[in-house]
Amino acid sequence: MSEAPSRAATPSTAVPPVAKKVPSPREHHGDVFVDQYEWLREKEDPEVVAHLKAENAYTEAVTAGQQPLRDAIFEEIKGRTQETDLSVPSRLGDWWYYSRTIEGQQYPVYCRVAASGAAGDVEAWTPPAVVPGEPVPGEAVLLDGNAEAAGKPFFALGGATVSRDGCLYAYSVDNAGNETFTLRIRDLRTGDHLPEVIENVFYGLEFSTDGGRLYYVVADESWRPYQIRVHVLGTPVEQDAVLYEERDVAQWTSIDLSGDRRWLLVSVGNSEYSETRYLDLDDAEARLELLLGRDERILHSAELFERDGATRVLLVHNRDAKGEAAVNSMVSTAPLAEFAKPLAEQRWTTVVAHDDAVKIEGAEVTASHLLVALRRDTIETVRFAPLAEALVAAEAGRAPSFAEPAFGEELYTAGAGVSDYRAPVARLSYTSFFTPPRVYDYVLATGELLLRKETPVLGGYDPQDYVAERAWATADDGTQVPLSVLRKASVRADGTNPALVYGYGSYEVSMDPAFAIPRLSLLDRGVVFVVAHTRGGGELGRRWYEAGKKLLKRNTFTDFVAATDWLAASGWADPTRIACMGGSAGGLLIGAALNLAPEKYAAAVAQVPFVDALTTILDPELPLSALEWEEWGNPIEDSAVYAYMKSYTPYENVRPAGYPAVAAVTSFNDTRVLYVEPAKWVQVLREATTSANPIVLKTEMDAGHGGASGRYEAWKDRAWDYAFIADALGARNLIS
Known part of the structure; x- marks a missing residue:
């Protein structure tokens, strides 16, 4: 079905960077862990930056032979994508809002046209006939992402909102990848920006009913959203009042509007309970009122x-x-x-x-x-x-x-x-x-x-060429774990196919069925793609989530290994040609699975991986750490949580074993999972592995948690990941 696996040998001139060792003791609950690579956390240290660049150079040298495959996958993604396209217009008030993409341009252009017709008339809610690539009479551009990104290393739109009368457009932009945004307001009647510029805002923007006030969210130094501020248009930003401030470091704060846009809703909470407050936007003198408090311990x-x-x-x-x-x-x-x-x-x-x-x-x-x-x-x-x-x-x-x-x-x-x-x-x-x-x-x-x-898919795509099926793996404790098994229809269960197991399994997030053009490039090379819906996700309800968090977290990892065992025995895969992949908390899953059973995998891609979880959660000053206590437990206060996390956190459990080819992919400006975690992990993996398989670190130096910005850069990133997998599995060539 596919050619035999053949890992490209590391070029003799490519030597992996070796970080110096600087012992840094960490002591909690009578346990002392000496971290030799904690110094890599010093982001401003030129030696750290030089080390990451050396890692990138090594990665480029080791994977240079994959460049033609990366190029091929990128072109396949590009060739299947209708580059000049637009979203379906969505009506709000007296306007239709939509976005355009244009061939050769990285970012969407956000637009609107006037609407007509009575609110209760179904015909009035028929979207206008907007055609990709053709001008629309009366079209107004709200924001051109390409113009905003010009000359910047990164661009992401954090949020946008329109005033009730449709005259003002507030939006926030990130040009670093750290998910901290600059807020500006445009007068859509003139096209000009208002003079005020608000720096360091978070997600969440809402106008008052009359458009005279703008509510926005601010994060603290640990990147925790904790304040709701009010800006009165035309006044100095320094005078913005604090509507609400959350002092509990384990709580996340956000804002939203009610459906009728009359009420501002302030939500505070974590994964186990929450609090809601409300403000009447029709009343300029109204106060923020408590609806349901956190003391009731009701998640709502x-x-x-x-x-x-x-x-x-x-x-x-x-x-x-x-x-x-x-x-x-x-x-x-x-x-x-x-x-x-x-x-x-x-x-x-x-x-x-x-x-x-x-x-x-x-x-x-x-x-x-x-x-x-x-x-x-x-x-x-x-x-x-x-x-x-x-x-x-x-x-x-x-x-x-x-x-x-x-x-x-x-x-x-x-x-x-x-x-x-x-x-x-x-x-x-x-x-x-x-x-x-x-x-x-x-x-x-x-x-x-x-x-x-x-959504059109070009290049002769036919959904009948592919198959998606449900299967079930049996976990160590007898639990049945759902799997989604994806393959090309021509692939047969003859025990020879390359395969990839993908997982996440945290925060009650479900890996729901969704179409992805890049994934077709793996399937077209005969790779069987299995999504493991492990405990810790939300696929089978709240109990499924609770069975994979805190002191039951190891279920997530053993479920993933059970999914791999099912695949190896199913006939759909050659047991020696199975890879694994996951990102963020899914990267923790990959690191833990590799420590449990490195021999079961031929390759692994860990994207922005949370592999030094215990160190991070022990420091409430680090981004999001305190917010994580409701997911993993609080190892600072609870010795049992500390011991349990120490038993599985990937960085501290690397052992002498034959690890597969590993690619850790991260971003220098990531605020959710800091680059230092995979940087440290790669060092200890290289020291411990008994195999000759390459272990590489790839760091996007101008990017955040989602990788580089721009759709073409995102396609290149995905092509890089998939080429690494396909090369390691011997699945470089397309199959019939």
Whole structure:
């Protein structure tokens, strides 16, 4: 099916950089760990920068033979992508908003055109016929990402929002990759920027109803969003007031608007409980009010909406007002006035009851309907119900009658939302592993699905050439772990194929079915691609997540190895030709799996890998560390957590063994997983490995957690990763 594996030998002139050893003791709970490479954390030290550049030079030399394969994969990605394209316009108020991409340009151009027609008229919500590459009468450019990026080493748009009257456009830009943004405001009537420039803002921007105030989020020195500030347009930025400040270092703060855009919602919380506050944007004198506090230890999200002349609250929550648990969450509603009472006295009405087999992922309301996102049998989908009928049924103790769109695939992902509260349609997105993203408008009154776009895939792509199937691996404790097995239809289960196992398994994040053009380049080379839905993710509900966090975290790693064992025994792969890949917390998964069973893998790519987790979480001054305590436990306070994390954190558990070819890929300006973690890890891997397989570190010097900016650079990054895998597996050539 594919040629025999043949790892390219390291050129004799290429010698891996050897970092000096500077002993740095770390002592906690009576345990002393001497870290020889902690000095690499000094980002401003010229010796550190020189070392990373030497690592890049070594990586380039070792992998030089993969350049033709990288070029081929890049051209395949490019050749399948319609480079001049646009998003489906989305209506908000009196305007249609969309983005364009143009062949040869890295970044989108954000645009709008005027809308017409009554808010309740379905025809008025039919997107205008905007054609890729053709001018649109009346089109206004809000922001040209290419112009913003000109002369900059990096560009990312952090957020953007438009004032209620459509006259002002606020947006934030990152030019370093560190996810810290510069905020500017453009007057769309003149095209000019307002004089104020606000530096060092975080994600989250919202205008007041009258457009005279702008609410934004600020992060502290450890990159934790902790303040909500208010800028009054036309006043000095230095006078911006602090609307809210969160002092608990283990809490994350964010803002959002209610669907009707009347209420500013401030959310504070972590992965186990949360708090919601609200502000009436129609009242310039209003104060921020507490809706549901963290002391109740209820993990929830809230939406405020108007009904029959009164304000109501829609809650998605994991514990009700009487203290009854709902681990997979449920949906309730209550008048806003109820939340002024003590919790035990509040009366919430159940709209969607708890179900052990169905995880409620979210809910929102429009002027006419209730939308509920849910996960069932690993698959995320959406249901709709008329809001008035749902509320009446709930008050009567009955379950509302929901409509759910039907799709013909076993493995897919569907979601929905509305851009405007008054819309008679919901915008529905659909994709699967081999169905390119589709955008529908779902007519709320009738259930009709109107296809607005399927992302084109060029180069003769035929989804029938590929197969996606569900399989199950048996974990060490007997747990059945779901797998998604992807392959080209021509591949046979003859035990000769190269294969890649991919995983994440943290933060209740699910690896949902989604189409990816770059992945086709691996499949077309005969690689069987397996997604391991390990515990710690959210694929099988909240309990699946809880079974892979804190003192049960090792389940994530052993599940991944079990997935590899299933693949090796399935007939779909040659056991000697299996690689693994994961990023961020998935990089921790890769590092842990390599320590557990290095002999099971021929190659590994760890993208921005969280491989020195214990060191990071022990220091609350480092970015996000304190926020991680609800995911991994607090090793500072708890000796059992410390010992447990020490037993699996990849950097501290590298052992003498025959490690496979390893590529650690990182970014110098990453604020989520610092470059120092893979830099240290690579050093100890090289010292410990008993094999001759190359272990390389590739650092993007002008990038952040998501890698280099720009779509072409992203394609090059993916081509690099996949070429490393394909080369190690002997899967360089396309198959029929």
